[in-house]
Amino acid sequence: MAEPFIIETEDLRKNYGAVEAVRGLSLQVPAGSICGFIGRNGAGKTTTIKVLLGMARPTGGHARVFGLDADSENASVDIRRRTAFVSDDKDLYGYMTVAEMIRFTAAFFPRWRADLQQRYLRTFELPLDRKVKALSSGMRTKLFLLLALCRGAELLILDEPTSGLDPAMTEEVLRALVAHVASEEMTIFFSSHQLAEVDQIADRVVIIDRGRAVVTGALEDLRENFRRIQLVFDGEAPSPTFHAPGVERVWRKGRVLTVLSSDGSERIVDEARSLSPISVEVVPVTLKEIFLETVLTED
Amino acid sequence: MLWYKSWLETRWRFLIGLGLLILSAAATVAVYPQVVKLLPLVSNVDVSGQLGRQVAESVALSRDYRGYVWSSWFRENLTRLWTLFAVLLGTGGLLAQSAGGGTLFTLSLPVSRTQLLGVRAATSLAELLLLAFVPSFVIAILSPAVGQTYSIKDVLVHSACMFIAGSAFFSLTFLLSSVFNDVWRPLLLVLCVAIVMALSGFVIPSVAPYSPFRVMSAEVYFRREGLPWLGLIASAALSVAMLYWATRNIARQDF
Amino acid sequence: MLLRTNPSSGVPIYLQLMEQVKHAIETGALRPGDQLPGIRPLAEELVINPNTVAKAYRELEHEGVIELRHGAGAFVAGNAQAKKVTDKFRAGQTIVAAAVERLRARGVTAEEIRRLFEAELARLSQ
Numbered sequence: 120m121a122e123p124f125i126i127e128t129e130d131l132r133k134n135y136g137a138v139e140a141v142r143g144l145s146l147q148v149p150a151g152s153i154c155g156f157i158g159r160n161g162a163g164k165t166t167t168i169k170v171l172l173g174m175a176r177p178t179g180g181h182a183r184v185f186g187l188d189a190d191s192e193n194a195s196v197d198i199r200r201r202t203a204f205v206s207d208d209k210d211l212y213g214y215m216t217v218a219e220m221i222r223f224t225a226a227f228f229p230r231w232r233a234d235l236q237q238r239y240l241r242t243f244e245l246p247l248d249r250k251v252k253a254l255s256s257g258m259r260t261k262l263f264l265l266l267a268l269c270r271g272a273e274l275l276i277l278d279e280p281t282s283g284l285d286p287a288m289t290e291e292v293l294r295a296l297v298a299h300v301a302s303e304e305m306t307i308f309f310s311s312h313q314l315a316e317v318d319q320i321a322d323r324v325v326i327i328d329r330g331r332a333v334v335t336g337a338l339e340d341l342r343e344n345f346r347r348i349q350l351v352f353d354g355e356a357p358s359p360t361f362h363a364p365g366v367e368r369v370w371r372k373g374r375v376l377t378v379l380s381s382d383g384s385e386r387i388v389d390e391a392r393s394l395s396p397i398s399v400e401v402v403p404v405t406l407k408e409i410f411l412e413t414v415l416t417e418d
Numbered sequence: 419m420l421w422y423k424s425w426l427e428t429r430w431r432f433l434i435g436l437g438l439l440i441l442s443a444a445a446t447v448a449v450y451p452q453v454v455k456l457l458p459l460v461s462n463v464d465v466s467g468q469l470g471r472q473v474a475e476s477v478a479l480s481r482d483y484r485g486y487v488w489s490s491w492f493r494e495n496l497t498r499l500w501t502l503f504a505v506l507l508g509t510g511g512l513l514a515q516s517a518g519g520g521t522l523f524t525l526s527l528p529v530s531r532t533q534l535l536g537v538r539a540a541t542s543l544a545e546l547l548l549l550a551f552v553p554s555f556v557i558a559i560l561s562p563a564v565g566q567t568y569s570i571k572d573v574l575v576h577s578a579c580m581f582i583a584g585s586a587f588f589s590l591t592f593l594l595s596s597v598f599n600d601v602w603r604p605l606l607l608v609l610c611v612a613i614v615m616a617l618s619g620f621v622i623p624s625v626a627p628y629s630p631f632r633v634m635s636a637e638v639y640f641r642r643e644g645l646p647w648l649g650l651i652a653s654a655a656l657s658v659a660m661l662y663w664a665t666r667n668i669a670r671q672d673f
Numbered sequence: 674m675l676l677r678t679n680p681s682s683g684v685p686i687y688l689q690l691m692e693q694v695k696h697a698i699e700t701g702a703l704r705p706g707d708q709l710p711g712i713r714p715l716a717e718e719l720v721i722n723p724n725t726v727a728k729a730y731r732e733l734e735h736e737g738v739i740e741l742r743h744g745a746g747a748f749v750a751g752n753a754q755a756k757k758v759t760d761k762f763r764a765g766q767t768i769v770a771a772a773v774e775r776l777r778a779r780g781v782t783a784e785e786i787r788r789l790f791e792a793e794l795a796r797l798s799q
Contacts, residue, residue: 135672153722174525175672192530192669200528210520214426226419227527263523294720301713301723318680322724339728342685384795401791 125150125185125274125306126171132179132330133166140166142330143180148308148323153300155317155338156310158327159414164310165207167327168278172204184274200228203267207278207310209259213252217245217262221269230271239265242291256283264292268299275299277309281316289313293320314407324406328414334381338406345404346384350376350396357394363387368412379404379412420534424541428507432545435503439553442499446491447560453480469620483566485640491557492576493635496550500580501587501634503549505608507542508591509601511535512668521673531668539592539661546588551577579636579646583653586630587612589660596667676710678719686721690729695738695762698749709739709747 126148133141141163148154158164169175170182173195185201187194211220225231240247243261251259260283267275275296281289297320299305311317317324317338324341326334334341344365350356356376361369365382376396380387384401391399404412457480479485512534515521524534554577558568587608594604619626626632633649676697678689697703709715712730716723730747733739740748776786 152724169522169673172526174522176670196528196530199526202526204522204526206522206526208522211523212423212426212520215423223419223423224527227529290720294717297720297722298713298717301716315680319686319720320722322722339685339687339725388795399792399795400788401795402788403791 123150124148124183126154126183126308128167128171128180128182130180131167131170131177131182133163133170133175134178135166139330141170141177144327144330144332145180146325146332146335148306148325150306151300151304152323153296153307153321154309154323154325155321156308156325156327157312157314157317157410158310162327162414163330164327165278168204168276168310171276172199172202201272202274202276203270203272205260205263205267205275205277205280207282209256209263209283211251211259211263211266214250216248216250217254218247220251220262220266224266225269228270228272232269232271235269236265239268239295242295257285257288260284261288261292264295268295273305275305275307275309277307279311280309281311281313289316296320314410318406326410326413333413334409341381341406341409342403344381344383345409346380347402347404347408348378348380348384348387348391349398349400349402350378350391350394351398352376352394352396359390359394361387361390363390420529420537421541424538427510428542428545431503431506432549435499435506435545435549436552439496439499439503439549440556442495443491443553443556444560446487446495447557447564447566450483450486450564450566453486457481483561483568484572487557487568487572488576488635488640491554492580492640493631493637496553496580497584497631497634500546500549501584501612502609504546504584504588505591505605505612507545508588508608509595509605511538511592511595512673513597513599513671514595514601525673531671532665535596535661535665535668542588542592543585546585547581550581550584575639575645576636579639579650580634582650583630583633583646585657586653586660589657589664593660593664593667596664596671676715676719678721680721686725687729687732690726691733691738694729694733698738699763703749705749705751707749709749711746 124147126146128144128146131141131144132139144163144167156164156167166175167182170177171184171189173189173192177190182189184198187198189195189198212223215223221236225236239245239261243258243265245258245262245265251262254262260280264280267277280296281292284292293316296307296309300307309321321338324334324336324338325332345367352374354374356371356374358369358371359376361378363380363382363386365380366378366387367381368379370377376391378387378391388399388401457477476489479489512521512524512531515524525531551573554573555570558570558573561568590611591604591608594607595601598604615629616631619629619631630649630653632638633646633653636646638644638646676690676693678686678693680686682689694703694709703709709730710718712723712726716726719726730739730741734741734747738750740750742748773786776789781789
């Protein structure tokens with residue numbers, strides 16, 4: 120009996136005092152997927168992750184991991200037994216050495232993978248005797264990842280896993296993640312500002328803006344369904360109301376009317392033709408464009 | 419491994435405290451012969467007021483070694499130093515570490531917050547126990563060097579009372595650490611409380627019998643009038659209540 | 674195995690992979706009966722999602738270019754099959770190449786050419 124969604128939130132809300140960090144977020148992450156969680160700074164990514172791991176209590180709505188209620192203290196300990204986490208601050212215990220951090224962490228996880236520990240120590244080139252406070256930020260990130268990947272966890276929750284890493288290290292990290300998913304039964308949920316990374320390894324994406332999910336789905340579906348339709352008119356472009364579904368944004372500039380569609384272009388182009396444009400162009404949209412267009416403020 | 423982590427986080431406070439206390443204990447013993455020589459000179463001085471009464475009393479007590487150890491060590495040196503370290507060991511914790519101490523990493527481990535707090539409290543309390551007993555034992559061990567003996571039973575009783583009654587200062591600091599997210603405010607607040615309590619005995623004589631410091635030094639036992647049961651139980655109960663309150667605070671905290 | 678993908682090119686990665694496999698068959702780098710890299714090793718090497726590789730292989734199987742043998746892996750389809758499919762693809766490619774050539778000669782840019790094709794396909798699918 121497998122839970123179809125490893126992570127699921129329903130109308131999740133979280134307020135810090137008067138600040139509404141998460142305002143009705145609903146998302147689902149299926150087992151075995153690599154899900155990219157993208158959004159601007161302050162959109163609610165880290166808060167959502169904290170709620171999932173029991174570091175913060177939800178103000179409203181529900182959050183479930185492995186089908187367990189993230190808000191329940193006991194269930195949360197169970198969740199954390201099966202989950203590996205990398206925080207965005209990458210802070211560990213400065214006074215411990217790399218070796219001590221590994222020994223410390225391994226003690227909590229009976230399924231610790233000593234074989235992976237050896238492999239990552241080698242590929243990440245981590246010096247066993249150095250204190251964590253003496254590590255560069257790149258090395259700290261890699262140590263954090265090692266501690267996460269060796270736990271024998273079913274779910275990896277990563278908050279900006281490659282921030283501060285140079286391109287070579289980033290590729291190493293992404294390779295380790297892909298290799299991990301390929302060989303273990305694992306789901307990865309990671310937030311990132313690097314859309315290129317998400318493009319590269321994710322198969323699902325959740326875009327969060329101002330505490331709500333504005334786009335969710337399989338990345339391939341997004342690439343196939345999102346289109347930019349550009350209509351040029353003879354005179355001033357009209358402001359029509361489109362009845363076709365999937366109209367995400369419409370903007371006018373002089374004689375040009377541009378439509379961002381999340382549901383293909385056929386029906387919109389159909390409707391548009393009744394307005395007699397002098398030219399119609401349909402172009403695919405990259406993830407970056409999808410992101411930028413769906414999170415910019417509506418005028 | 420949580421125990422090991424707590425140890426790493428508190429070991430310098432503990433070791434420095436232990437070092438200072440052992441030195442103080444040794445000095446207390448070593449100075450005794452000098453004190454004996456000076457006694458005849460002091461007994462003639464007439465100082466009035468509460469402070470004067472205390473000084474006169476100390477002089478009177480020092481005539482006999484047991485009285486000297488009680489007034490110099492248990493009532494003064496140990497009480498002051500130990501209380502300081504009780505407060506120092508009560509600081510720290512998840513909240514204070516929020517800014518760069520691996521708090522999120524700790525919270526991502528499969529342990530309950532109660533467990534985290536419990537281990538931290540237990541480690542520090544164990545260290546405080548040692549800080550009360552070990553230097554006092556040193557007094558007993560070194561006494562023969564100045565031609566005196568000090569009873570082991572007295573060491574045990576006085577150290578135990580020090581620990582049980584004084585643990586309230588630790589617990590108060592621990593509790594405040596679950597409310598304030600820096601190390602300084604709990605530290606300074608509790609030290610102020612301790613100082614006010616110590617001074618109030620001078621300023622308002624009627625309050626003096628209720629001072630926690632009297633229970634910590636087990637004055638009642640010293641004067642062979644039994645044990646300060648009421649004070650010990652009240653202190654212990656207060657300690658437990660404050661630690662429990664701290665646990666509830668952290669359990670509810672958003673990080 | 675020289676397969677490469679470019680995540681930022683705008684073309685879905687699985688399509689890129691499919692094209693690369695077909696190209697390899699066309700040029701003879703892959704011959705009928707040859708085994709393709711496993712899904713996991715290939716995903717690791719290219720640092721892309723294993724599901725993407727799986728999808729590319731499924732689509733290739735659907736088109737008849739490769740065979741997925743349960744437990745054994747992916748193999749280039751037997752003689753006539755793969756060649757026939759890739760031949761159709763290549764014929765299409767020749768036509769498109771010619772059209773693109775002519776458009777370039779008229780000064781139409783690559784981006785404009787792509788938009789023209791998309792618009793035409795959108796128009797046709799009504």
